[in-house]
Amino acid sequence: MEKVNLREKLSSFSTHWDPKIVGELNGQHVKLVKFHGEFVWHRHETEDELFLVLHGCFDMQLRDRVVPVAEGEFIIVPRGVEHRPVAAEEVHIMLFEPAGTLNTGNVRNERTYEATRA
Amino acid sequence: MEKVNLREKLSSFSTHWDPKIVGELNGQHVKLVKFHGEFVWHRHETEDELFLVLHGCFDMQLRDRVVPVAEGEFIIVPRGVEHRPVAAEEVHIMLFEPAGTLNTGNVRNERTYEATRA
Numbered sequence: 001m002e003k004v005n006l007r008e009k010l011s012s013f014s015t016h017w018d019p020k021i022v023g024e025l026n027g028q029h030v031k032l033v034k035f036h037g038e039f040v041w042h043r044h045e046t047e048d049e050l051f052l053v054l055h056g057c058f059d060m061q062l063r064d065r066v067v068p069v070a071e072g073e074f075i076i077v078p079r080g081v082e083h084r085p086v087a088a089e090e091v092h093i094m095l096f097e098p099a100g101t102l103n104t105g106n107v108r109n110e111r112t113y114e115a116t117r118a
Numbered sequence: 119m120e121k122v123n124l125r126e127k128l129s130s131f132s133t134h135w136d137p138k139i140v141g142e143l144n145g146q147h148v149k150l151v152k153f154h155g156e157f158v159w160h161r162h163e164t165e166d167e168l169f170l171v172l173h174g175c176f177d178m179q180l181r182d183r184v185v186p187v188a189e190g191e192f193i194i195v196p197r198g199v200e201h202r203p204v205a206a207e208e209v210h211i212m213l214f215e216p217a218g219t220l221n222t223g224n225v226r227n228e229r230t231y232e233a234t235r236a
Contacts, residue, residue, distance in 0.1 A: 003178075003185055003193040025166035025194050026216050028146060048143035060121075067121055075121040076143050096214060098144050 006032065006054060009118045010092055017111055019095055019103055020118035031095040031115055033103075035087040042105035043082045049097045050076045056091030060084075124150065124172060127236045128210055135229055137213055137221055138236035149213040149233055151221075153205040160223035161200045167215045168194045174209030178202075 009022050009032055016036045023030035035058055051060070052074040060067045060075055061084040069075050077083045104112045127140050127150055134154045141148035153176055169178065170192040178185045178193055179202040187193050195201050222230045 001180070001185070001194065001196065001199070003187050003191045006190045006192070023168065023192065023194050025168055025196075025214070026146065028144060028214075030168065030192070030214075050141065050143055050148065062119075067119070069121050072124045073121045074124070074141065074148070076119065076141050078119065078143075081119070096143065096146070096148070 006094070010034070010054070012118050016090075017103060018113045019115045021115050022118050024099060027099055028096060029099045029101070029115065031097070032118060033093050033095060034090055035085050035093060036090045038086045039084050040104055040107055040109065040111050041082055041084045042107045044077075044079055044097075044101060044105040046079055047098045047101045048076055048078050049101065050074055050095065051085070052094040052096075054092040054094055056087065056089060058085050058087040058091045058093075061086055124212070128152070128172070130236050134208075135221060136231045137233045139233050140236050142217060145217055147213075147215060147217045147219070147233065149215070150236060151211050151213055152208055153203050153211060154208045156204045157202050158222055158225055158227065158229050159200055159202045160225040162195075162197055162215075162219060162223040164197055165216045165219045165223075166194055166196050167219065168192055168213065169203070170212040170214070172210040172212055174205065174207060176203050176205035176209045176211075179204055 019031040137149040
């Protein structure tokens with residue numbers, strides 16, 4: 001049981017849209033990820049997903065509106081809801097979601113990454 | 119689906135050791151709590167518990183050692199492991215744990231609070 005320093009883990013990678021696992025509990029993963037630019041529209045059939053902004057800000061695009069999420073804020077996207085994160089500048093995010101959640105959800109393309117440990 | 123601002127939620131209560139639910143996903147709760155002073159030794163039989171420090175720092179006392187946890191760090195205490203948080207000064211924490219987790223785990227005393235929504 002070791003503590004995890006977010007800044008240290010964030011400095012260990014520089015890729016975008018490529019979540020890194022930094023913790024596991026109760027069948028859930030804690031991940032860190034950096035966003036920059038536009039992601040792909042997708043949904044997760046069986047997983048709710050929490051996005052907590054650590055540095056920066058981004059827009060969570062939903063089919064009917066856009067929710068801007070800033071540092072110190074989080075949003076939970078329920079299972080089944082289509083979403084697309086868009087970040088005009090680099091943003092650092094902590095994710096909470098079930099172990100095994102795929103970053104692109106129901107879509108598989110060149111943006112799909114299996115999460116690895118930071 | 120609304121975003122949650124941590125600072126706003128933290129300013130809505132001033133009690134200590136009294137976790138407030140600010141989010142729910144995948145059967146898990148996201149809670150905010152303020153620690154100050156010494157808590158009670160306890161364990162959770164079936165729940166792993168994540169403590170992320172938002173402001174301040176605290177010591178996670180374990181039976182064989184102490185882990186100091188500072189702002190921007192988290193620690194996951196696995197189920198079954200006795201622990202006692204101690205905070206010399208007020209510290210603000212985000213908790214991530216299964217819905218229904220009791221703050222005092224296997225102990226019920228005057229420090230026991232059923233979590234309510236912030």
